[in-house]
Amino acid sequence: MAEVKKVATRVSYGEALVELGNEHDDFVVLDADLAAATQTGKFKTAHPERFYDAGIAESNLMGLAAGIATTGRVAFASTFAMFAAGRAYEQVRNSIGYPHLNVKIGATHAGISVGEDGATHQCCEDIALMRTIPGMTVVVPADDVEARACVRAAYEFEGPVYMRFGRLATPVINDHEDYEFKIGRGVVVREGSDVTIVACGLMVAEALAAAEALAADGIDAEVINMHTIKPLDERLVVASAKKTGRVVTAEEHSIIGGLGEAVASVLAEQHPVPMRRVGVRDVYGESGPAVDLLHKYGLDADGIEAAVRSVL
Amino acid sequence: MTNQELAKVANEVRKGVVTAVHAAKSGHPGGSLGAADIMTYLYFEEMNIDPADPHKADRDRFVLSKGHAAPGLYSVLANRGYFPVEELETLRHIGSRLQGHPNMNDTPGIDMSTGSLGQGISAAVGMALAAKHWGDSYRVYTLLGDGECEEGQVWEAAMFAGNHALDNLVAVVDHNGLQIDGTIDEVNSAMPLADKFRAFKWHVIELADGNDMAQIEAAFAEAREVTGAPVAIIAETVKGKGVSFMENQVGWHGKAPNDEQFEQAMAELAAAGEEL
Numbered sequence: 001m002a003e004v005k006k007v008a009t010r011v012s013y014g015e016a017l018v019e020l021g022n023e024h025d026d027f028v029v030l031d032a033d034l035a036a037a038t039q040t041g042k043f044k045t046a047h048p049e050r051f052y053d054a055g056i057a058e059s060n061l062m063g064l065a066a067g068i069a070t071t072g073r074v075a076f077a078s079t080f081a082m083f084a085a086g087r088a089y090e091q092v093r094n095s096i097g098y099p100h101l102n103v104k105i106g107a108t109h110a111g112i113s114v115g116e117d118g119a120t121h122q123c124c125e126d127i128a129l130m131r132t133i134p135g136m137t138v139v140v141p142a143d144d145v146e147a148r149a150c151v152r153a154a155y156e157f158e159g160p161v162y163m164r165f166g167r168l169a170t171p172v173i174n175d176h177e178d179y180e181f182k183i184g185r186g187v188v189v190r191e192g193s194d195v196t197i198v199a200c201g202l203m204v205a206e207a208l209a210a211a212e213a214l215a216a217d218g219i220d221a222e223v224i225n226m227h228t229i230k231p232l233d234e235r236l237v238v239a240s241a242k243k244t245g246r247v248v249t250a251e252e253h254s255i256i257g258g259l260g261e262a263v264a265s266v267l268a269e270q271h272p273v274p275m276r277r278v279g280v281r282d283v284y285g286e287s288g289p290a291v292d293l294l295h296k297y298g299l300d301a302d303g304i305e306a307a308v309r310s311v312l
Numbered sequence: 313m314t315n316q317e318l319a320k321v322a323n324e325v326r327k328g329v330v331t332a333v334h335a336a337k338s339g340h341p342g343g344s345l346g347a348a349d350i351m352t353y354l355y356f357e358e359m360n361i362d363p364a365d366p367h368k369a370d371r372d373r374f375v376l377s378k379g380h381a382a383p384g385l386y387s388v389l390a391n392r393g394y395f396p397v398e399e400l401e402t403l404r405h406i407g408s409r410l411q412g413h414p415n416m417n418d419t420p421g422i423d424m425s426t427g428s429l430g431q432g433i434s435a436a437v438g439m440a441l442a443a444k445h446w447g448d449s450y451r452v453y454t455l456l457g458d459g460e461c462e463e464g465q466v467w468e469a470a471m472f473a474g475n476h477a478l479d480n481l482v483a484v485v486d487h488n489g490l491q492i493d494g495t496i497d498e499v500n501s502a503m504p505l506a507d508k509f510r511a512f513k514w515h516v517i518e519l520a521d522g523n524d525m526a527q528i529e530a531a532f533a534e535a536r537e538v539t540g541a542p543v544a545i546i547a548e549t550v551k552g553k554g555v556s557f558m559e560n561q562v563g564w565h566g567k568a569p570n571d572e573q574f575e576q577a578m579a580e581l582a583a584a585g586e587e588l
Binding site: 070 | 424425431434
């Protein structure tokens with residue numbers, strides 16, 4: 001079997017910003033002393049005059065971005081998810097969300113796959129926080145290809161966007177010619193009839209692996225890459241649930257307030273079916289190698305497979 | 313305009329503040345009255361703005377970082393012609409363009425939505441940075457409360473503006489010495505403010521009487537001459553200025569006058585207008 005290409009979506013983010021910067025000069029990139037980690041350092045190297053470092057001051061980072069955006073330009077504001085969505089939540093809500101400004105938040109190091117840094121830096125609540133803000137678009141790209149497409153789409157999009165990127169290198173699954181990214185439109189990456197797995201971020205590749213394992217037992221799983229958590233592609237969720245009658249969600253995020261609850265809300269109102277949610281089960285993470293942590297917390301193909309079997 | 317004419321306008325602005333807060337039965341008259349002269353000067357004399365074209369690209373920007381002084385700003389905008397003065401009576405009513413705190417998408421002339429303290433100055437710094445970055449000529453003004461300076465974000469913003477030498481930015485601190493829970497000293501003083509801004513590489517102007525048009529004019533004139541640093545104007549003001557029973561009273565931070573108090577306040581302001 002050929003070696004699977006793996007790229008961390010934070011790297012995709014940094015490289016996509018550089019490419020965007022080669023084409024447009026009506027945006028700036030801001031960071032908060034994490035440029036090397038968030039990969040905006042790549043943009044800083046390529047376009048140093050268009051990069052600003054707010055230092056370790058995330059509240060002001062968001063305010064600066066908001067102020068810049070009032071002038072009709074775009075500001076990308078980057079830091080770890082913990083600080084973007086957590087520490088600066090209220091700045092994002094009141095200074096960016098309420099006036100509906102064109103700030104694109106590039107939040108990296110999301111989820112438990114941060115690894116060794118441990119619980120303080122493993123943000124598993126950011127999707128929940130961001131999707132409560134009226135008018136906020138929340139995107140969790142599944143791989144390198146999608147992360148790049150998402151940066152470009154966010155730049156062209158009118159309004160605030162929260163983009164969630166990971167630290168861990170993960171499989172590239174969308175590197176085919178007919179791949180198309182559209183904010184708010186989920187993608188069926190595997191058709192099936194017995195159960196629907198709705199996943200986002202690095203869990204999409206895991207869901208595909210789980211589907212292959214289940215296929216060996218004659219279980220035909222449909223896999224949806226739900227890269228946009230908000231606005232959620234409700235029609236796709238309901239249509240697939242009607243077809244399969246069983247739904248499992250999979251996300252590297254708390255089961256509270258994330259993709260799982262978003263899908264559950266839609267189904268509860270429109271087409272209730274038996275459901276399982278794979279995610280972080282209301283606990284903090286811990287230090288350790290990312291892949292081992294993902295396995296320990298059930299955030300991998302094994303965990304998804306077990307959830308599917310429990311709902312059939 | 314002459315300073316006397318400006319003082320007359322500020323007096324009309326005060327009438328609008330009292331009228332709006334009375335009609336709303338809530339709101340913040342104290343800070344609005346105290347900062348009325350400074351905001352009047354900005355919109356009638358200092359800033360490059362056009363009420364007929366509130367979004368013109370090269371306009372100077374104003375961010376009311378102490379967003380609760382919205383009645384003051386609304387009254388200035390109305391008196392300047394951004395919208396009818398009569399509309400001030402809709403303050404805080406359902407469906408009104410005049411929200412309890414400013415919303416840039418609702419109200420003509422509002423450059424940034426504010427209200428959560430400490431955030432407005434960051435946006436103002438962002439605007440000033442954008443002007444420098446893209447070579448725009450506009451200047452940015454922001455008004456902070458002295459109590460607001462207890463917010464850490466104020467100093468994050470000050471640090472950035474100083475380090476980037478944003479000399480197109482003027483932050484006025486409305487230093488009236490009072491906040492909701494008591495005097496600044498009783499609560500948790502951020503004094504001395506001048507030294508703090510200087511430490512963050514700002515040029516500081518200490519405005520001894522922020523309710524005196526001649527002194528306000530001199531402060532903003534000095535600010536225009538400053539290069540290589542943002543400017544902080546620490547303005548000593550009287551909270552509640554112009555309404556005798558509201559002046560220097562903590563209790564009038566966020567309280568509306570009843571009908572009787574409204575009549576008295578308007579009578580005092582009418583008398584003050586006659587004298588000017």
